[in-house]
Amino acid sequence: MEYALLIYGDEKAWESRDEAGIRENVARHERFMTLLAERDAMRGGKELAPSGSATTLRRRGDDVSVTDGPFAETAEVLGGFYLIEAADLDAAIELARELPEGVVEIRPIVPPRKSGS
């Protein structure tokens, strides 16, 4: 199965890290990616720019409004994600445990659907 590992955290804490803190975090993510590669579990992943850079589109009927900011204004924001391959939820949890981040939401990926057309 494929899973998304969605990394949530306190943006202020992320932004207040010093150079050494950022380097340490990057190194730990590199180790995590090496682990995924060793298990042939890496399917993708990216870090997201801060939520202040987000733009949200809302469609109501034919009307599309464009607003500044993320969809949900919450204390903990989505900061990045990995796509992984794992045999089952327990295997995904075991991998997610190795992530050096505070909150990781594990969501199964839905296999591609066919429209039938």
Added chain:
Amino acid sequence: MTDPPREDPGGIADERLRLLFACCHPALSADARAALMLRFGAGLKTAEIARLFLVPEPTMFARLTRAKAKMAQAGIPLRAPSAAGLPGRLGVMLKVVYLLFTEGYRATSGPELQRPQLAGEAIRLGYLLGELLPEQDEIVALLALMILQHARRDARFDGEGRLVLLADQERGRWRHDEIERGLGLLRRLGPPAGEYHLQALIAAEHSSAGPTDWPRVAQLYADLERRTASPVVRLNRAVAVAEAGSPEAALSLLDGLGKTLPASHLVPAVRAELLCRLDRREEAADAFDAALRLVRTDAERAHLLRRRDDEGIR
């Protein structure tokens, strides 16, 4: 607790055990785990589980359907945990069983004070787990605890459904064969290793034919509180300390508990009893009022009103 599970390809081969571990997966909600255990562990029908949980059958049907969908979509495996993961996962499973039992032993809502069928189903699950995982002392300890508590079910309320406290219970209405069975299980265990074991030893003290050894009960609760840091344990410890002859020490153990357990009527109820003993009647009246505002079952409300009348407080 130290023995690893028997070596076989899947860790623990039994298909039923795999299913039970899946039902108690930490990725499921607590409600879903309990319902799934009754469905697939105890083999109850949806309608029976709905009755035990006091919800309409369609509600329970929807809850089970959602839980099964989550198991399939999220990829919860039908697999027993690895030896390294076993203690944690077993802990979750035993907690599910004990929650079922306690809801049966002391119902938190509804007209009935206890629901013996639910407690009985929890004990059956305990036996099943004991058969499937025979090396696990924690299961034996939990089983002993449940059996010892359940053995007093006929004496815990009178003919009109009123709560009867331990000291006032008719010993003749205890199930002495079940108490023997519980004590027998306890004798199989070594020195107290876990929470269920300590609680079972406390239940064993309460099941003895003679007067309760309250200083020993207070000591067991102190050990349990060190292990759990649980405010409910502290509350019980306070009761034991009072019974052992130190109501003032007990009262100071209650300090701050009202804030930790703001919804529990038991904190002000115990405080009221302690204040009565210390003849601090005005404070006792306030505590009875606070308990009556919070109490949720009819039988426990009646008990509080009776106790207040007995003390001549209004």
